[in-house]
Amino acid sequence: MIAVTIKAGGLLTDYLRPDADAYSRRVEARDGETLRQILEAIGVPPGHVAVATANGGKIALDYAPRDGDEITLLPPVQGG
Amino acid sequence: MVPGFGGSTLRIDLSGGTVTRAPLDPAFARAWLGGRGYVDKIVYDEVPRDADPLGPENRLVVTPGVFSGHFAPSGSKCCFGAVSPLTNGAGDSTVGGHFGPELKFAGYDLLVFEGIATTPTYLFIDDDRVELRDAAAYWGHGTMDAERMLKEDLGEDVEIACIGPAGENLVSFACIGHDYGRQAGRCGIGAVMGSKRLKAIVVRGTKALPVHDLPALKASTMEIMKRTAQHPNMAPWQKYGTAMFIGWSNEHGVYPAHNFQTTYFERHPGIDGQTLVDRLLVSHKACFGCWMNCGKYSRASLPGREAVYVEGPEYETGALCGGNCGFDQIEQVAYVNWLFDRAGIDTMTGGGMAAFAMECYEKGLITRDRLEGHEMRWGSIEDLEHFVDMLVERRGIGDAFARGYASAAAQIGGGAERLACQVKGQGMSGYDGRPAPGMLLSYMTADIGAHHNRSWTITMDEDLGKNVLTGKAKVVVHLQHIRPFFDTVSCCRLFWGEVDVSDEEHIAAIRMMTGWHDLTLEEILLLSERVWNINRAHYLERNGGPGRRFDYPNARFYEEEVPTGPSQGARLTLEDLDLMLDEYYAARGWGKDGNPSREVLLDLGLDTCVANLEREGLLGTLTEPLPPVRGERYKPKAF
Numbered sequence: 001m002i003a004v005t006i007k008a009g010g011l012l013t014d015y016l017r018p019d020a021d022a023y024s025r026r027v028e029a030r031d032g033e034t035l036r037q038i039l040e041a042i043g044v045p046p047g048h049v050a051v052a053t054a055n056g057g058k059i060a061l062d063y064a065p066r067d068g069d070e071i072t073l074l075p076p077v078q079g080g
Numbered sequence: 081m082v083p084g085f086g087g088s089t090l091r092i093d094l095s096g097g098t099v100t101r102a103p104l105d106p107a108f109a110r111a112w113l114g115g116r117g118y119v120d121k122i123v124y125d126e127v128p129r130d131a132d133p134l135g136p137e138n139r140l141v142v143t144p145g146v147f148s149g150h151f152a153p154s155g156s157k158c159c160f161g162a163v164s165p166l167t168n169g170a171g172d173s174t175v176g177g178h179f180g181p182e183l184k185f186a187g188y189d190l191l192v193f194e195g196i197a198t199t200p201t202y203l204f205i206d207d208d209r210v211e212l213r214d215a216a217a218y219w220g221h222g223t224m225d226a227e228r229m230l231k232e233d234l235g236e237d238v239e240i241a242c243i244g245p246a247g248e249n250l251v252s253f254a255c256i257g258h259d260y261g262r263q264a265g266r267c268g269i270g271a272v273m274g275s276k277r278l279k280a281i282v283v284r285g286t287k288a289l290p291v292h293d294l295p296a297l298k299a300s301t302m303e304i305m306k307r308t309a310q311h312p313n314m315a316p317w318q319k320y321g322t323a324m325f326i327g328w329s330n331e332h333g334v335y336p337a338h339n340f341q342t343t344y345f346e347r348h349p350g351i352d353g354q355t356l357v358d359r360l361l362v363s364h365k366a367c368f369g370c371w372m373n374c375g376k377y378s379r380a381s382l383p384g385r386e387a388v389y390v391e392g393p394e395y396e397t398g399a400l401c402g403g404n405c406g407f408d409q410i411e412q413v414a415y416v417n418w419l420f421d422r423a424g425i426d427t428m429t430g431g432g433m434a435a436f437a438m439e440c441y442e443k444g445l446i447t448r449d450r451l452e453g454h455e456m457r458w459g460s461i462e463d464l465e466h467f468v469d470m471l472v473e474r475r476g477i478g479d480a481f482a483r484g485y486a487s488a489a490a491q492i493g494g495g496a497e498r499l500a501c502q503v504k505g506q507g508m509s510g511y512d513g514r515p516a517p518g519m520l521l522s523y524m525t526a527d528i529g530a531h532h533n534r535s536w537t538i539t540m541d542e543d544l545g546k547n548v549l550t551g552k553a554k555v556v557v558h559l560q561h562i563r564p565f566f567d568t569v570s571c572c573r574l575f576w577g578e579v580d581v582s583d584e585e586h587i588a589a590i591r592m593m594t595g596w597h598d599l600t601l602e603e604i605l606l607l608s609e610r611v612w613n614i615n616r617a618h619y620l621e622r623n624g625g626p627g628r629r630f631d632y633p634n635a636r637f638y639e640e641e642v643p644t645g646p647s648q649g650a651r652l653t654l655e656d657l658d659l660m661l662d663e664y665y666a667a668r669g670w671g672k673d674g675n676p677s678r679e680v681l682l683d684l685g686l687d688t689c690v691a692n693l694e695r696e697g698l699l700g701t702l703t704e705p706l707p708p709v710r711g712e713r714y715k716p717k718a719f
Binding site for chain 1: 310538
């Protein structure tokens with residue numbers, strides 16, 4: 001198992017149900033599991049994630065997080 | 081004098097060469113707040129209904145709202161407005177940067193230009209010193225060059241809003257440039273400025289802005305700064321800006337490709353925000369008082385051409401000048417961005433118009449002989465450069481495009497109007513509404529035509545269902561009230577939309593700036609609704625009725641299904657659009673014909689609109705009781 005921190009703001013916060021600092025949730029996952037699978041497992045609709053980053057760099061939803069990663073999820077822009 | 085404001089207004093009669101100063105009327109300030117509120121009230125009251133938008137009777141209104149210049153979440157904006165030559169209705173467009181704050185520091189909340197100068201002119205404001213000056217030396221120069229020349233002549237510490245050759249030549253979608261790459265882009269306000277032979281407004285302001293409760297405002301803003309700095313969205317916004325969403329809108333099949341023929345551009349990774357940051361980024365760039373710095377200052381170099389510097393490309397430019405024109409390299413998109421910026425053309429309608437021409441060429445509706453021997457191929461920089469020249473210099477078919485979509489379609493013939501992706505003459509923003517009916521309804525009903533900033537619903541469309549038509553209109557109405565609020569008070573919407581600074585926090589900040597302790601969100605929403613109805617009345621008074629006939633996009637959006645990509649098969653019919661319009665008009669308290677009813681106008685205190693519409697036979701008839709509150713908040717489904 002690995003542990004990652006997932007952060008999300010805006011409308012994604014409700015789905016994430018954070019357990020720390022209003023934005024963050026620590027999640028355990030199987031090694032090799034993709035971010036999409038992790039999000040589906042914890043009830044965050046991947047379709048609502050516009051951009052994801054791991055430790056500051058942009059990633060795709062098929063990225064397999066590593067132990068200790070800090071993942072940030074962005075909802076779609078509110079029409080920039 | 082009202083704290084929070086500059087305190088003075090200027091009336092500039094360009095025909096007579098006179099400038100009249102007056103104090104800001106506190107009652108007017110409270111009633112309309114600034115920005116879009118001032119613009120739409122003034123053009124409704126002052127511009128004759130038969131006046132040519134490019135004639136002397138139109139007004140050019142320049143106004144930073146109450147937020148502008150304050151230490152508060154991004155009080156950076158300035159609103160430019162007039163009767164739009166593109167839509168023939170009230171039009172406004174805001175620009176960030178530093179121009180609005182500088183006007184406030186010079187002591188001004190409102191500039192109203194009328195008439196036409198006999199020769200090219202610019203307005204120079206140096207605190208209390210206000211002069212109309214000869215602009216012959218700058219006329220004909222692109223926006224960035226003109227700005228640089230003016231700064232060389234007047235000092236680096238001035239802020240400038242100016243037009244380029246497109247505005248001078250009255251291209252109906254000309255913009256106003258500021259700070260080497262920001263624009264008040266939409267509605268063709270740059271053409272109105274050009275029609276008045278006003279090349280630029282230059283301002284230097286050195287005064288302090290009075291604040292009702294500065295300690296409270298400082299404390300509140302510091303708290304917001306600390307909180308938003310930790311917000312998960314902040315770092316990606318700082319790093320990538322709006323361009324990071326190009327991938328998402330493709331993956332969700334709402335991205336415009338090849339003139340909205342489809343909603344997925346398979347080569348989008350070449351123009352995404354990541355590519356921009358990797359290949360073009362010179363530095364991040366922020367507006368006045370902003371710690372998000374979402375602007376990306378970029379350098380792009382194409383073979384055989386000089387390297388260009390541009391702010392962006394932002395998402396909308398990356399959509400409408402990217403896949404929509406078949407460009408798949410970020411350097412190409414940045415170069416097209418620069419071409420339009422230099423000429424002083426809105427990249428959104430400019431990109432939309434170029435894509436329209438490209439599809440007409442693809443389908444044989446325009447041939448080489450009408451393009452002076454050139455082609456208009458998807459993804460061709462050479463062809464696009466030549467097209468922009470024809471537009472700006474108004475040569476041949478370029479003149480028809482410069483007049484707008486209807487004029488171009490009429491001149492091209494062969495059913496070209498189907499390919500003109502617009503509502504009310506305003507080119508569509510960079511999202512396709514077929515897989516997102518709420519978004520299409522937003523375009524159809526926006527007062528300035530198919531622009532996304534009034535209402536953006538794609539998340540709701542995802543949430544409630546991409547095929548669901550009903551239940552969305554009330555939300556569109558609410559968004560059309562809350563989102564223009566930010567353009568009224570002249571602050572950036574991103575802090576509200578992206579990092580969870582609430583609308584109540586924005587209103588609390590206004591209370592601290594002004595001392596208006598009784599200001600509420602309800603009052604703000606009512607003001608927004610009042611402005612919305614004034615603009616609808618204004619549109620009908622200028623264009624006739626019924627209003628419903630203006631509220632449809634081109635036939636592509638209700639007769640063609642999306643052919644490829646994640647939204648393949650998405651399709652709406654005319655009946656679908658009518659169903660959504662029926663629900664929308666009922667939610668607004670308008671008649672089924674799309675005309676505002678006496679009841680809603682009186683409820684909003686708009687007696688003058690009632691009288692004007694009644695005289696023209698344009699009042700709508702309610703078929704169900706007036707909703708006591710128009711619009712409904714939307715919160716995504718709870719988990």
